[in-house]
Amino acid sequence: MRTPIVSKNRTKYGSLENPSGVEKANSTHSELDSANHDQDSSSMSDCESSISGPCNDPLPSLYDGLIRLQEGDRVFNLINRRLVSGLGAVGRSQAEIVAIHKNPFRGVMGQARTQSFQIFEKAMANKCGGISNLKFAWYAGSKQELCKIVEQGFGKPDDNGLYGRGVCFSPDDSPLDCLKDSVIDEDGMRHMLMCRLILGKTEVVHPGSDQYHPSSEEFDSGVDNLTMPKKYIVWCTNMNTHILPEYIISFKAPSASNGFAGVQDSSLRPTSPWMPFPTLISVLSKFLPPTTIALISKYYRDHKEKKIPRPELIQRVRQIAGDKLLISAIKSYRTRK
Template sequence: MEFTRDISVLASNSLTKHTLDSQLNQQTYTRNSGLDTTHDDDDDSVMSDCESANSGSAFDPHPSLGEGLISLHEGDKVYDLIKRRLISGLGVLGTRAEIVGIQRNLFPGIIGQARVQSFQIFAKALARKWGGDANVKYAWYSSTKDEICKIIQHGFGCCGKPDNNGLYGCGIYLCPDDSPMECVKNSLVDKDGLRYMLLCRVMLGKVEVVRPGSDQSHPSSTEFDSGVDNLKVPRRYIVWSSNMNTHILPEYIISLKAPSSLKGFGRAQESLRMPTSPWLPFPILISALSKFLPSPTIALISKYHRDHRENKISRRELIQRVRQIAGDQLLIAVIKSYQAKVLT
């Protein structure tokens, strides 16, 4: 919440004539959602170019990522805020990551302006639908350098199932701004040893829980707009394919260096979150989980177990997917219960 507010305010205070933001009311940035969806734009209240802060970040398109990007630098308040959020979200592992660059998407040209305006229109509509709150958040999205270039130029596109084998249905999966770990782990390293992520403004509206293994591709009813894997502590935002280019605004591109295999990331994260316990055979684990999870979810876990036995996925991948599906809290409880039985 505070990150969304802070970065929105900072962004609105660093406008230049190259962005559509110069046509937008500074009041469109609010505490809760980053967009004021209760007032119409008022061009008279637009900040002038001379009032923009941190004007030292001059227009400097990055040739390798395409035009229409402005490079931010150390000392720029937005740069420092994004860097701090990303590094702190990686916990003790943040010391092993190096931010190489942060660039802001200026949404140039008629199409770029239309994308921003479309986002605003839908945000205002959702806010009216839900009593003033469109539930706009910041979230991370990782992909290859080439794919991010295409997203910046043409928007999101779905070809078949998304990442994670369509674990939560057909849509775009993003990680909350305070939980970048999974996004970094799933990012791919290019020939220069760099990983690329987008920091997007995401319009969630009213969310519903999407169960692992779902083949859902749209809201289950008009009462919902998007999905999450957990209502209380979401680790995934699911924006349906039909809304991916109206409800997601890719505002910043982050390039970073991290350990090439990220094995250290996985081991350190598991040591922080998982208890010491005896080896638990997967068939026993699946049987225990069947008491708490619905049949389709157990079927999905069983499928991944078969894939591992047939050498289609590694044991590490199997464990990661089971953790995503069942959640650490349930797994810890099951392991502790098994441990207690073994010791008695």
């Protein structure tokens, strides 16, 4: 039975990104670790183990090295709640989890990856005064890509022109932000990877940056915003030591054309009449760095040359500048008129 992404019992579940939440980050990590330990120490059913033979479940494992978690499993419920809180009202009503698969890190290489991650976490804590800044985060892609990452690690950094040349993640409370990068497979499902990241001390990376490593020895990773990040950037030099791919979540959700992937808080959406893009760019140049303005200008030229449609242009500008700044710019334009 497929599990709808609906939480009947609204148990308070503190954000992993908010140390002052009901449950602190460390306690949530401990809860997952405890759940994993209980699961590993108990005997697995046929449906949980790729070794003990086939089961009657209509959805097979993504590949033989993964373990299918069962509905009601503690880890299943934890991840389910994270997805519930991150997808918002539309997600809760229109999306459903089909399966969650766990990376068991079996064999010599699997154990080496987890031990390496633990060593680097301890080293980062020593470097940063006892705080490694360990976070959960989402990464979306095709089913084949995510399986390959779980099996072999990350093979190449992102190079989409937005946040430098690193591997870009969305915080665990913002799965909607990376949903647009998911790919619908032959069964109509999307897939996202839940990872642990060692971030250390972060620095701001502006859209349009060509950065590919920390700007100095003081920093370890990047974010789009220091106070309320929506993007984590792990540089390519650290992508297979500071990232631990733990779970693949398979689910069904409406396409972006139905509005799901673009859903945001309606109170923050720019809803003004038409505003000339050259004027908007001029206003934004007072607030954003030149590299970011250059990227927005490039997208505008692409639109004029009919390389991208206007809705895509608007979506990219919203992603780069943020709705709050755009609303401010629109209000300023209205006032002048």
